[in-house]
Amino acid sequence: MISFQLTADLEASAKLTFENMAPYYAHYGVDWECSKIHEQIVSLENWDVLYNGEVVGAIRLAYDGDDCWLRDLQVSGEYQNKGIGAAALSEVERLAHNKGSRRMWLRVFKISPARNLYLRSGFVMDREEERFHYMCKEL
Known part of the structure; x- marks a missing residue:
């Protein structure tokens, strides 16, 4: 079962993102650290993505007027391609709608297969x- 909860442990959430994004950072030669991710996510609305009660991903949102920015959607590698990302994206849309957003925005690495999910x-x-x-x- 897929569920969502507000993130209680931002350090663990930052670590999940750091580990998930490591191949992209390496591909593009980005020098990034887990502590930098933690610094950036503190000001965002952070949600855990759970699968059968275990945290397997993260959602991070920022709001600006009528716009909701999906700043991050992570699903741990071993849980990808199981519909969790699609369910998380539906949850993002619900959260954005409830905040009165009229548009959702995101930025995705060109080499990321998540681009297909978004399309x-x-x-x-x-x-x-x-x-x-x-x-x-x-x-």
Whole structure:
């Protein structure tokens, strides 16, 4: 069963993100540390993604007027391709709608397979940079 709860342990959540993102940091030559992730997520709305009661992922949101920014959606590698990411994205949409957001935005590495999940979920390409696609979805 997939469920969600507000994050109580930001350090563990930052570590999950650091480990999940390590291949992307290595690919792009980004020098990143777990402590930097922790610093950045403190000001966000943080949610744990649970599978059968175990934390297997993270959702991080920021709100700006009518917009909700999906700053992070992580699912641990061994739990990917089980529908957890799609369920988490549906939860993000519900949370954004409840806050009165009219649009959802995100940034995803071009090499990330998560891009396909976002396209299937109704996100459209807004613009791109060297490493990233920026995507939007009207709610």
